Amino acid sequence: MKLYNIMIVDDEAAVREGMVNRIKWEELGFKIIAEAENGEEALEKAEALDIDLVLTDIKMPFMDGITMAERLLRDKPHLKLIFLTGFDEFEYAQEAIRLKAVDYILKPINSFEVKDMLIKVKGILDKEIEEKRNLQILEERYRESLPFIKIQFLHEVLTGTLSNEEIASRMKLYNISVDIGRYRAVSFFDISSPINEEELRLKELITVSVKNIVDEAFQGKCNFISFISLSSIIVISSWQKEALGELMDINNNVCLTAQKILNVSVTSGTGRFYKELTALKKSYIESKTAVEYKAVMGEGRAIYIKDMESLRGEESIFDTMDEKKLLLAIKFGPVSHIEENIKEIVDKLTGAEINEFTYNTYLLGVLNTLFSIIQSYKLDEREILGDREQWYTVLSRELSKEMLMNKLLNISIKMNTSISERRTTSTKKIVEEAKEYINNHYHESDLSVDKVCGKIHITPSYFSTIFKKETGQNYIQYLTEVRLNKAVELLRGTDDKTYVIAQKVGYEEPNYFRYVFKKRFKVSPSSFR
Numbered sequence: 001m002k003l004y005n006i007m008i009v010d011d012e013a014a015v016r017e018g019m020v021n022r023i024k025w026e027e028l029g030f031k032i033i034a035e036a037e038n039g040e041e042a043l044e045k046a047e048a049l050d051i052d053l054v055l056t057d058i059k060m061p062f063m064d065g066i067t068m069a070e071r072l073l074r075d076k077p078h079l080k081l082i083f084l085t086g087f088d089e090f091e092y093a094q095e096a097i098r099l100k101a102v103d104y105i106l107k108p109i110n111s112f113e114v115k116d117m118l119i120k121v122k123g124i125l126d127k128e129i130e131e132k133r134n135l136q137i138l139e140e141r142y143r144e145s146l147p148f149i150k151i152q153f154l155h156e157v158l159t160g161t162l163s164n165e166e167i168a169s170r171m172k173l174y175n176i177s178v179d180i181g182r183y184r185a186v187s188f189f190d191i192s193s194p195i196n197e198e199e200l201r202l203k204e205l206i207t208v209s210v211k212n213i214v215d216e217a218f219q220g221k222c223n224f225i226s227f228i229s230l231s232s233i234i235v236i237s238s239w240q241k242e243a244l245g246e247l248m249d250i251n252n253n254v255c256l257t258a259q260k261i262l263n264v265s266v267t268s269g270t271g272r273f274y275k276e277l278t279a280l281k282k283s284y285i286e287s288k289t290a291v292e293y294k295a296v297m298g299e300g301r302a303i304y305i306k307d308m309e310s311l312r313g314e315e316s317i318f319d320t321m322d323e324k325k326l327l328l329a330i331k332f333g334p335v336s337h338i339e340e341n342i343k344e345i346v347d348k349l350t351g352a353e354i355n356e357f358t359y360n361t362y363l364l365g366v367l368n369t370l371f372s373i374i375q376s377y378k379l380d381e382r383e384i385l386g387d388r389e390q391w392y393t394v395l396s397r398e399l400s401k402e403m404l405m406n407k408l409l410n411i412s413i414k415m416n417t418s419i420s421e422r423r424t425t426s427t428k429k430i431v432e433e434a435k436e437y438i439n440n441h442y443h444e445s446d447l448s449v450d451k452v453c454g455k456i457h458i459t460p461s462y463f464s465t466i467f468k469k470e471t472g473q474n475y476i477q478y479l480t481e482v483r484l485n486k487a488v489e490l491l492r493g494t495d496d497k498t499y500v501i502a503q504k505v506g507y508e509e510p511n512y513f514r515y516v517f518k519k520r521f522k523v524s525p526s527s528f529r
Helices: 013-022 039-046 065-075 087-098 111-159 164-173 197-218 244-262 277-292 305-312 320-332 335-349 356-376 381-385 388-396 401-441 449-456 460-471 475-493 498-504 510-521
Strands: 004-009 030-036 053-057 080-085 103-106 183-191 223-229 232-239 266-270 302-304
Touching (some): 004 013, 004 111, 013 030, 053 065, 053 111, 080 111, 111 223, 111 277, 164 277, 183 197, 183 277, 232 244, 232 277, 244 266, 266 277, 277 302, 320 335, 320 356, 320 401, 335 356, 356 381, 381 401, 401 449, 401 460, 401 475, 475 498, 475 510, 498 510
Parallel strands (some): 004 030, 053 080
Antiparallel strands (some): 183 232
16 A cells, blocks of 8 residues: 655654654554654755655744745645644634645644544545546557547548638647648549459558558658558648649659559549648548549559549539439339439430540449449349440440440349349348247247347347338237247147246236237137137
8 A cells, every 4th residue: 555655844842753653654544754843944854755745833933834835835736734733823724724735733632633634635645646547547548549549630631621720729739740831732542452362461561561652752852641541541741832743753653662662553643732721621532533533544653633624624524423323223213213313324425525535434433333332232243244344345435325325224223123132132031030039039028129139130110110011010919929829829738827828928917918818819818728
């Protein structure tokens, strides 16, 4: 047990000796490490000692206890004080209270009163130490978590709604230097997907290695911060001017070095330069969009968003809204919605004013959406698409509008049918699993819908919907039917009393069992038997 250090200050040796000898200090959690007979002596000794508590007389020669306490607290603000005072020194006691003393004890000193006071002080000291420990633990955990906190903050900067003031203050707090400089841009480094199992195992190692290449390439060129996000590397760089040429050279160098050293294809997308910190979000979106043009420009190079936009002019691309509409139509139908959506897509693709670059970019967006649905739902790609390579022949613009319409519509309807069948199969499987569990546990009186859902890992609301759709009954109706059918078997095949049968089929209350049975079969269990 930790013992707290005490210094006793009193000009009467008998008082000091009496306190030392009459109180079992260690049992109370304290030890006396110093004694002094006046305030000046106490200050001299305290300077070299680690003291937690001072018990001091108020009236002493050379320097009184109040003055000494004020001087001590300047250097040791957490020191605890207990003043010893006489009845005729009450004004001093008030001064002691001003100094935030723990308390004061009236002379002559009562050892029991001192013990009570020490217990009080120990409680205060224990609490303060515990709070300090907790604070130290929190600070340590904060330091350990700071890298993750920084990444989370940067994600908020690039995708959230933080203000300029919030971003600037938190960059200062986290010691992020990209706030220094007038122009900022985001670079997004996309690492090609693994093509075999061995590369898949090395993916994380490759990502870290690419980040090292990125950091070396940017080091000394500008203020920057880089971090890994979903196996990609994002860089926020800050410049004194719009150094597009220098930034693109760095990004290209990263792509070339990654190919040369790691034999991995890295494509860089670069957003525009912006002055406002809140505009980093826009630059980030542009950098990711630039990477998507690798399908047209080729992998393993740096792509600047403005270059791509100048190529496509004012024509629209297959954006997030278009993708959502197509996803919803294919996943949930009906077929009429799919037809409307595909017709809208084909009309855009076959417009007379559309150039080849925009045609390819837009159609690649459509095809990538279709492929992502196939992968997400683990559909049979060959069954739905046939040969994938044949699909990319549509990029040649050799198909007529009608052929393109039929081709896209056919694939979309196949996917819709396959997803619907899979959803139906999945629903049937869940309901069958639930029915099996009910049939095995019907005898449990607490067999609630929540308990069943907990076993099959779905929500009660979803379960109730699909169970009613598949069985034509709600959960309680089905459970009651199972229990009553089991009761009929027992009534016919055993001599058990009805109250025993009630318990065997999950009814704790025999009267309620008779009520339910009679409501179902129009006769009581006994009459039925």
